[in-house]
């Protein structure tokens with residue numbers, strides 16, 4: 321046994337989906353070796369231990385080099401990160417700037433910027449982590465970031481071809497199975513699942529492999545490059561500007577069926593490796609056969 325991790329047996333599965341968005345196609349059979357995966361996303365408390373032990377400075381906290389951003393607005397060249405802002409009413413859903421704000425000083429310990437804190441959110445998933453931050457944590461922990469196939473195989477929990485991590489029905493018996501968005505995005509958050517933003521890990525039922533928060537709550541980094549340069553920008557955030565992108569999986573608390581039905585194992589987006597937001601986190605794997 322490995323503390324806080326679950327064994328996922330070697331096997332094969334149907335990866336992808338034909339029923340939702342083009343980037344998830346085609347469905348194909350993939351073989352995966354056995355591995356261990358964190359049973360929950362890395363929490364704020366765990367990330368705090370890592371920062372204390374290593375002195376790691378996250379990408380969002382590092383000074384920006386003006387030479388790397390010719391013509392950029394100087395206001396954007398201060399350390400900071402992207403923070404979700406609920407709009408007052410309906411907005412143009414084609415422009416993510418209607419709900420994302422670049423906030424100077426926003427970082428993992430102050431996710432919404434100066435004046436915010438995480439002391440009441442120690443058991444929430446850490447957010448405001450870029451790809452390099454997730455990689456650094458994984459290395460420190462003696463782990464690795466999952467491939468997209470490992471992540472999706474684990475998220476399916478042994479169910480073949482199911483729409484959701486728990487089956488084909490979105491809310492069996494009316495029960496909320498993941499932290500998503502109910503209501504009209506991005507202005508009306510009905511919180512029928514009990515949570516406005518992120519939720520403590522494990523607030524919703526585990527999947528067939530005993531893993532919690534695989535979908536909803538926060539998107540999770542994987543180590544796979546997002547290869548399709550022609551693909552549109554992520555549904556709910558920046559991207560698509562030619563920078564290196566990696567695959568993120570699982571959807572988040574901002575996924576609303578009316579706009580972005582991505583709290584499903586097959587759902588995927590490409591995210592710029594330097595981007596951090598209030599809705600992206602990660603979990604780790606260890607590539608060893610289960611005992």
Ligand SMILES: [Ca+2]
Nearest residue numbers: 499500513515
């Ligand atoms: Ca919610």
